[in-house]
Amino acid sequence: MSRHDRALADAQMPPGLREGQTTMPALLRYRAQQKPHHMALREKVRGIWQGVTWSDYAHHVQAFALFLKSRGFTSGDTLVIASDGTPEWFYADMAAQSLGGVTVGIYPTNPWPELQYIVRHCRAKVAVCGDQEQTDKVLEAMRQGEGMPDMQLVLTVDWKGMRHYGDACLMSWQDALAQGRSLVQDEAQLAQWHACVDQLQPTQDALIVYTSGTTGMPKGARISHRGILLNAAMLGQVHGYNGQPLSVVCYLPLCHVAERLMSPVMQLAYGSVVYFAESIDAVTQNLREIGPSYFFGVPRIWEKLQQHIVIASQEARPWVRQVFERALKVAIPIAQRTIDNGDRPVNWRDALVARLLRWLVFSNLLASVGLDRTWVSMTGGASISPSVILFFRAMGLAIYQIYGMTETSGVTHTQCFGKSRLGWCGPLLPEVVEHRVGNDGELMVRGPITFSGYLYDPKASQEAFTDGWLHTGDVVEIDGATQEVQILDRKKAILITSGGKNITPSLIENALKESIYISEAILLGDGRHFLAALIQIDLDTVGKWAQERGMAYTTYESLAKLEGVHGLVDVAVKDVNERFSRVENIRKFVILGKQLDHDDGELTATMKVRRNVIEKKFATEIASIYGPAQKGNA
Numbered sequence: 146m147s148r149h150d151r152a153l154a155d156a157q158m159p160p161g162l163r164e165g166q167t168t169m170p171a172l173l174r175y176r177a178q179q180k181p182h183h184m185a186l187r188e189k190v191r192g193i194w195q196g197v198t199w200s201d202y203a204h205h206v207q208a209f210a211l212f213l214k215s216r217g218f219t220s221g222d223t224l225v226i227a228s229d230g231t232p233e234w235f236y237a238d239m240a241a242q243s244l245g246g247v248t249v250g251i252y253p254t255n256p257w258p259e260l261q262y263i264v265r266h267c268r269a270k271v272a273v274c275g276d277q278e279q280t281d282k283v284l285e286a287m288r289q290g291e292g293m294p295d296m297q298l299v300l301t302v303d304w305k306g307m308r309h310y311g312d313a314c315l316m317s318w319q320d321a322l323a324q325g326r327s328l329v330q331d332e333a334q335l336a337q338w339h340a341c342v343d344q345l346q347p348t349q350d351a352l353i354v355y356t357s358g359t360t361g362m363p364k365g366a367r368i369s370h371r372g373i374l375l376n377a378a379m380l381g382q383v384h385g386y387n388g389q390p391l392s393v394v395c396y397l398p399l400c401h402v403a404e405r406l407m408s409p410v411m412q413l414a415y416g417s418v419v420y421f422a423e424s425i426d427a428v429t430q431n432l433r434e435i436g437p438s439y440f441f442g443v444p445r446i447w448e449k450l451q452q453h454i455v456i457a458s459q460e461a462r463p464w465v466r467q468v469f470e471r472a473l474k475v476a477i478p479i480a481q482r483t484i485d486n487g488d489r490p491v492n493w494r495d496a497l498v499a500r501l502l503r504w505l506v507f508s509n510l511l512a513s514v515g516l517d518r519t520w521v522s523m524t525g526g527a528s529i530s531p532s533v534i535l536f537f538r539a540m541g542l543a544i545y546q547i548y549g550m551t552e553t554s555g556v557t558h559t560q561c562f563g564k565s566r567l568g569w570c571g572p573l574l575p576e577v578v579e580h581r582v583g584n585d586g587e588l589m590v591r592g593p594i595t596f597s598g599y600l601y602d603p604k605a606s607q608e609a610f611t612d613g614w615l616h617t618g619d620v621v622e623i624d625g626a627t628q629e630v631q632i633l634d635r636k637k638a639i640l641i642t643s644g645g646k647n648i649t650p651s652l653i654e655n656a657l658k659e660s661i662y663i664s665e666a667i668l669l670g671d672g673r674h675f676l677a678a679l680i681q682i683d684l685d686t687v688g689k690w691a692q693e694r695g696m697a698y699t700t701y702e703s704l705a706k707l708e709g710v711h712g713l714v715d716v717a718v719k720d721v722n723e724r725f726s727r728v729e730n731i732r733k734f735v736i737l738g739k740q741l742d743h744d745d746g747e748l749t750a751t752m753k754v755r756r757n758v759i760e761k762k763f764a765t766e767i768a769s770i771y772g773p774a775q776k777g778n779a
Contacts, residue, residue, distance in 0.1 A: 158387070161347075162378050162414055165593055168345040168370040170206070170243035172413040177203035180416070186232050188421045194434075197232055205232070208325030210240035210341075211334055213271065215324070216298060220245025220341075223267045223353070227251040227260065227283060228275025230395045230421050233302045233318060235409055237273045238399075242351050242370075243342050249353045249365070250400025253279060254743050259363075261286035261293060263355055267365055267600060268295045273318070276303040284312060347371035353600055354402045354551045357749035365600035368402070372554035372594045377406055377414040379574040383561050384439070384521045384545075391417030392437045396428045403526055406555035407441045429453060432515025439521040444529035445752060447544065450514045451536050452661055452686060457513060472506040476539035484538065487563045503541035516542055523547050525556070527753065528632065530655045531567040546570045548632060552596045552615060553578070558630050572628040580623070580630070581614065587636055588621040589614040620649075638756070640671040646728050648676065653731070656724060660717035661686045665741055667759055668731075669767060677770045678734040679763060680714055681741055687713065705736050735766045 159175050161167030176185070181200035188195055197205075218224070224241040226248060228234055238248045249267050251260050253275065260282050264272070274280040280301045287293050301307060302318040328334045351370045355363040381387070393411070397404035408419050417439075422431045429450070432440075442450070458469040479495045490496035511517040522537070525547040534544050548570035549556035557578050560571030573580060578592035591614045598606030609616055620639065622631045633649050640648040650668040657666040657678065665681035684701050691698055691707055698704040714736060722730040741747040746758050760767065 158378065159414070162374060165371040165375045166347055167374065168242070168342070168347055169351060169374065169410065169413055170239055170342045170345060172374070173199075173203055173206060173239055173243075174339075174342060176413065176416060183416070184418050185412070186235065186419050186421070188232055189423055189431075194420070202232075202235070204329070205236040205322070206239040206243060207335065207338055208322050208329050209236050210243045210325070210338055211328035212321045212325035213240060213246075214244055214337070215328060216271075218244060218246060218271060222246045222271075223249060223269040224271045224273065225249045225251055225264055225267070225269040226273045226399070227253065227255075227279040228273065228302065229253050229424070230397075230399050230404070230408070231275065231302065232421065233273065233275075234399050235419075238352075238409065241271075243338065243345075245341060245345060245349070247350045247353050247367075249355070250398065250405070251279075252398050252400055255282075256744060257282040257286045257289065261289065262362065263365075264293045264296060265291070267353055269293075270295055271298045272296060272300065274299060274301045276301065277306045280307065280310075280315070284315075287314075345370070347374075348597075350597060352405065354400065354405070356551055357753055364602060364605055366402075366551045367597040367600055368551075368554050369597055372596065373402075373406060373410050374414060375577045376549075376553075376555045376574070376594050377410045379577050380406075380547075380556050380559060381411060381415050383559055383574065386411075386415045386417075386439075386521075389415075389438065391415055391439060392420060392435065393417055393439055393441075394420050394422050394428065394431055394435055394437050396422035396425060396431070397441075397443070401526075402549075402551045402555050403441060403443070407439075429514055433513065434515070436515055436518040438519060439523075440516065440519050441523045441525070442544075443526040443752075444524055444533070445527075447524055447529065447533050447537070448658070450516075451533055452683075453514055454510050454540075455661060456686070456689065457510070468506060469510070472502050473536075473539060476502050476507075477535050480535050480538035481567075484535075484565055484567060488543070488565055489563075499541070507540040511540055511542060521545070523559070525549065525570075528651045528655055530659045532659045534567060548630060550617060552609065553590060553617075554594045554596065557590050557594070560629075564627065564629060566629060569624075569629045569631045571630070580628075582621060582623055583616075585636070586620040586622075586633070588617045588619050588623075588630065588632075590617060591615060640668065640676075642670050642676070642728070643672055643674050644728070648729060653721065653725060653729060654678075656721045657717060657731075660714075660720075662690070662713050663717055665754070667754055667756065669770070673771055675732040676730065677767075678718070678731050679737055679759065679766060680734050681737045682710060682714065684740070701740050702738050705738055711736060733770045735763075735770060737763065737766070 159172055177199045182198050184196045185199045185202045186197040224246055226234055226237055241248045251263060272283050274283055283299050287296060299314050300316050300318050300321050304317045347370045350367045352368050353365040354368060355365050393408055395408040399405055411417060412419050420435045422428050458466050479499050482491050508517055522542055522544045524544050537544050545560035545565055547556050548558040556574060558570045558573055564571050577594050578590050580588060580590045583589055595615045618636050620633045620636050634651045638650055640650055648670060653668055654666040657663050662683055663680055664683040667679040668676060670676040682705055687710060688704055691704060696707050698707060718731050718734055747755060
């Protein structure tokens with residue numbers, strides 16, 4: 146970035162943001178003062194998108210904060226939110242922070258025992274629940290075992306079905322907000338709220354994000370205002386957010402650091418409009434209605450969007466399908482050449498053909514998933530197949546891979562225009578983080594965006610760092626010339642066969658998931674003579690395949706047992722085997738008889754596979770591959 150460009154960016158950023166000398170409630174107040182009547186939030190109510198201005202946003206926060214203050218909530222206290230993404234999530238989050246408290250998000254899918262563990266661990270005093278289902282889990286957790294002794298107040302946003310509830314700790318969100326609004330009318334009370342915001346320190350904890358817990362109980366990562374705001378500021382700077390009209394769809398759980406960064410925090414930094422998806426199932430429909438300017442999708446979302454486009458083309462008239470397939474066949478090599486050439490067409494012919502194909506063939510398909518007006522698309526949270534990236538690039542949509550973790554407040558590396566090499570995650574965010582590789586190949590990072598340690602766990606906090614460098618747990622390769630990073634796999638996930646060969650599971654698993662018929666793949670082989678895999682078929686695409694052949698099924702289990710499904714997967718496995726060395730070939734596989742589920746403990750709340758659980762729960766399937774005598778780790 147030139148000195149002129151940097152000066153222009155600084156002028157457009159809110160005061161103190163770039164220097165890490167502000168807080169999220171202070172930025173909310175700044176936005177409400179600068180552009181009070183501009184739109185901040187949009188939510189669909191009875192089929193119509195309703196708007197909330199920056200002024201309204203701030204007034205809701207002030208009212209709820211003063212209500213909390215009247216109930217004894219003060220600096221250092223913790224508020225938990227168990228809800229899907231809604232404006233009330235934002236209001237509660239900012240209100241708690243404005244008083245010097247911290248917010249902890251609970252995944253809406255978490256069962257009550259997991260909720261109880263997190264709430265007990267963080268010692269939360271107040272819970273905000275989205276609806277009856279979430280309220281029931283909180284109340285059940287309060288009754289079971291040792292309960293939640295610190296919990297004093299439970300607020301519910303949607304009171305439907307709860308008229309008969311009589312728990313003393315329970316109160317409706319609307320009643321709480323009404324009390325807060327009456328307090329806002331008192332100038333002395335409002336002045337106290339402004340004083341609280343002024344006293345906030347950028348280095349103090351703003352939120353606690355509990356890790357997904359793939360290898361044990363989740364740990365609470367303490368993230369400061371400075372850490373996550375600097376992250377948003379630099380990520381937006383790299384992608385040119387300054388001065389642009391921005392809109393985003395909030396659809397992932399806000400307790401995940403990625404959605405927290407991309408929606409509320411990025412909004413405070415750059416003034417974007419946040420649209421709340423009606424549900425995860427309605428994301429595609431909502432994307433079509435909104436046409437966001439930037440979009441973050443975990444790999445599974447991009448895979449689903451790709452499937453949506455492919456299935457739509459297959460269901461079209463024969464000549465339309467043929468046109469799409471031929472256009473894609475021409476466009477994918479052009480996309481590959483363009484990426485290899487620093488995101489610039491290698492010649493005028495490629496540029497012309499790519500533009501014509503997008504205009505004549507691909508633009509309507511991108512519009513069908515609401516991404517035709519999106520100019521920055523990102524993915525992260527897990528590895529993604531290069532074929533998915535190439536598919537969308539061929540259609541004219543560049544997806545930039547980012548890398549980071551909860552403990553780095555979100556992002557440490559990001560691809561951008563000119564640096565989008567397939568399979569890599571781009572160079573470092575400028576100015577706020579540096580990296581190095583340990584002797585064992587592990588990526589280590591340090592900078593002001595790293596977290597402040599794990600809540601109430603000094604031992605784990607100390608083990609997370611070595612001489613100020615944070616251990617990421619990922620084995621990587623760094624390009625010395627460009628400082629781009631390639632993630633090879635989790636350090637603990639590397640398989641070592643009985644012959645001593647090191648295998649990177651994610652490369653082979655991602656290759657398998659390139660098949661539209663495979664939803665999940667778990668590679669086996671640690672301490673064993675050969676590689677094998679557990680396969681979860683894709684219910685939608687395999688179901689469509691079965692329907693086209695008149696094959697009846699009722700459930701995932703019955704679909705998985707249909708004659709021909711094994712052969713369908715076998716073709717995909719053989720295709721993948723041709724791309725890897727013999728020692729990396731999958732000799733056998735088993736199709737799982739059930740879908741992996743968070744409620745059954747097989748997946749984390751972020752849909753990551755718990756390999757140690759898989760090894761135990763599917764011991765019979767694994768024994769059918771290796772025999773009962775061979776034991777190892779998945």
